[in-house]
Amino acid sequence: MFDHGQPSYAEVNKDVLSVMLETGPRYWMLLGGTMSVAGICFFMPWIYQLFVGVGAAGMNRNAVWGSYLSNFIFWIGLSHSGTLLSAVLHITNSQWRKSIYRSAEAMTLFSLMTAVLFVMVHLGRVWYVHWSFPIPNQMGLWPNFRSPLMFDVMAITTYLIASSIFIYMGSVPDFAAVRDASTGLRRRLYTVFSFGWRGTAREWHTLGWAYTFFAVFVIPLAVSVHSIVSWDFALSVVPGLHHTIFAPYFVCGAIFSGTAGIITVMYCLRKFLNFERYIGQEHLDNLGKLLIVLSMIWSYINILELFGSWYGGTSFELEALKFKLTGFYAPLYWEMILFCAFVPLLLFFKKIRLSWNKMLVISILINIGMLSERFIIVATSQARKFLPDAFGFYFPSWIEISITVGSFAIFATLFLIFIKWVPAISIYEVKETLKPLRRNA
């Protein structure tokens, strides 16, 4: 697992904590840069839109859903591999999970936060967002739990809370390590964060049980969240969306996109935080193999979706299908097929799976393809609804494009803040993969 020799227990503490406790000017410049991009590209256009109304976006009467919702699905999807993969690998006791899961879970959390921001942006009058929660409001309104949008509210809120608790609980022993290694205000803060953890057998025992239960809860939750997001579309009667295959299609796509996202994040952690010792080629190889499997399942479901539309034979579905394959958005569709179905086939070659640079390029291409997929789902179906008078085109306005770019900066900002507050690699779990401290070890 360790590419550059096994570290000692003390070295693990030192290596991981030094990232948190030692901050150079490069970090502040990077943080300043991402915050500036987030402010200029995301928040300023959003504020402008709040003043002039959602008409500032490119959505129109026929295409009432646009890039905000496709971005929302993309970020929800990206959130899927972190916590889900971490939980599955925890239950199956996979050792290679241990040095990458913390950052993968953080990716889940920050992707979810970014996704929730897109809901706010899409809403238009964001100050009424509390109407979607079952709490008393001035209009005497109560949410209609028959609506898939309300399923979304419940599922995403649950996922956000459960993922936060999952990552927090796994970090408690490491917060204690930060507490012990720091002084002053930071020490006091981490004394609170670590709950006074000492690492007694009883504490480890309880954490082990609780963590396993969290994992057991999180796995079906993660599957349900993207199924529910898919029902926002599939439970409508719009041609191109009304498919029973949508739930597995979305879940598979989400894990696919999330796994590619983990590789991108791992690359950055390795490169910029000097974690070469802990994130090795074994991780890359395993994630590469997982990408091949997910890509093939994703491709199969795509073929099945096309087949279902064609075999159904209704004129509306056939028109939507024809428009998707040959219409205005067709170049985007074929780009998606190239990046998500064909490019991952390169991963059959071990040489490519073990190359960090090549894997970085492939993981980014996959996520470009997945972003396109989400856009195609939203845009093509809205543009070809039933009769020609409901046909229309949608193209994102500069505000939407800017907000999309800004969302990546928000994610990067959150991640940069995270690495200074939470050990990016689980100290105690990495130690578990080392030779035990025994006389004969």
Place this chain on the structure above:
Amino acid sequence: MAIVGTFAYEEDFLTAAENLKASGFDNISLLSPVPLHEAQAVLGLGKSPVRRFSLAGAIIGALSGFAMAVATALVFILPTGGRAIITVPPYLIITYEMTILTGVLFTLIGFHVVSDLPAWRNRPYLPSANIDRFVVIVENAVDSEAARAETIIREAGALEIQHMEDSE
């Protein structure tokens, strides 16, 4: 007074723990940088009561989730196409999500209750236990017992033995 023994190796640490336990010391804490199932076995820790919290949370969540969906439908009646006001299939999704949400929250509470955390009071502790040392702590040991505990810990191969104040 608490007797605190520090060990470099797992076997010595476990030997000390087993011998202390066999000699009748019940008030011992075993600190380690990683979870050790053998240490948990010495203390006789079997299935954790946390699972009861998880189960209770899941059941309460399921019931309250369904009740919430029904209650909101009854408080704000929204007839749609002649369908029933209380529609079970979509409410099962809300029930499912609430089952998980409350299950997770109760598991969190269970963790705190069972592990006796947060603990803000001062307790005997060595930071090296969070790095690469194993620590045995015998709490509330009176003079004769303290000497006996110290002997057991030393014979097991402790690197260092310290005396600390008991938990406040």
